[in-house]
Amino acid sequence: MAASVEWLREQLHTLGIAIHTDCGIAWSLRRLDIFQGMLATHANIQFGGRDNLVNFFIESDGADFLSKTLHRGTLAGLALDRTRWRHLVSGNPIPTMKATRSYERDRVWETVLAAVMATFCQNVQFAEPDVTGDFQGRPFGVAAKVAYSNGNLWPNVEKGAAQADGLSSASVVFVNVVNLLPVAEVYEATCALSTNQEVSDFVKRWADGWCQQPQARAFAAEWSQKAKSPVGVAFFMPLLVHAVVQPVPCYYVSMPFVWSEDPSPDYEFARAFLQSCNTILGFQPTASMEQST
Secondary structure (H helix, E strand, C coil): CCHHHHHHHHHHCCCCCCCCCCHHHHHHHHHHHHHHHHHHHCCCCCCCCCCHHHHHHHHHEEEEEHHHHHHHHHHHHCCCCHHHHHHHHHCCCCCCCCCCHHHHHHHHHHHHHHHHHHCCCCCEEECCCCEEEEEEEEEEEEEEEEEECHHHHHHHHHHHHHHCCCCCCCCEEEEEEEEHCHHHHHHHHCCCCCCCHHHHHHHCCCCCCCHHHHHHHHHHHHHHCCCCCCCCEEEEEEEEEEECCCCCEEEEEEEEEECCCCCCHHHHHHHHHHHHHCCCCCHHHHHHHHHHC
């Protein structure tokens, strides 16, 4: 845990960006420090209810996810300017927990997408629609969106599709929907399951069911008629599950529809993104840096 926190602090310090005591990332890093101490000392903490427990793990794991994702992405060659780093110390930058909307939070989601992409794409850049890269030998464009309410979910999807349409040979609208998810209820449901496989199967069924919305079919029908090129839609669904003995994060990616029945570039891209997210917490920066030299 927290293997990239000092690296993150050093990046910000080098750029002269202060982490103020009461900013969102400072609170999240303190939660992560507490969590790390629990693991080191085997201490028990009374959380005072399900929601407090879920919020604690979502925030501490989210700080670990953010710091390691940025660390791994920059090691893979992603270049971040000072403005992108400054976004981290404004509002709540943790992309795996619910938060109110801000310009900086939206930009952090773009940065996280780019950092994850850098682990399986080449030539990742911040360019229209929001992030671009080469995936499986073809130019790929990603429109980064965050849904803060059910009412703006599909308008955001449509806006992202309009941004991405025709810019690359393949593209996807990638929407962070954490604000819309009943995270605590999903966690509670997994507490009743007996094996990790049951938990995995439950999450997949639940997420796929959540994505089967009437608006998805309406969007697919509309865009199949007017799009210059196919645009996929992927939902980033950060959850917390009870994996037999303890709460663990689950960074799921689900697609309401794909371009074709055959292996489709948008589906393959989403699958690669999912695989990258679900290995990030085991990231060992020292070993990675040694391998890159």
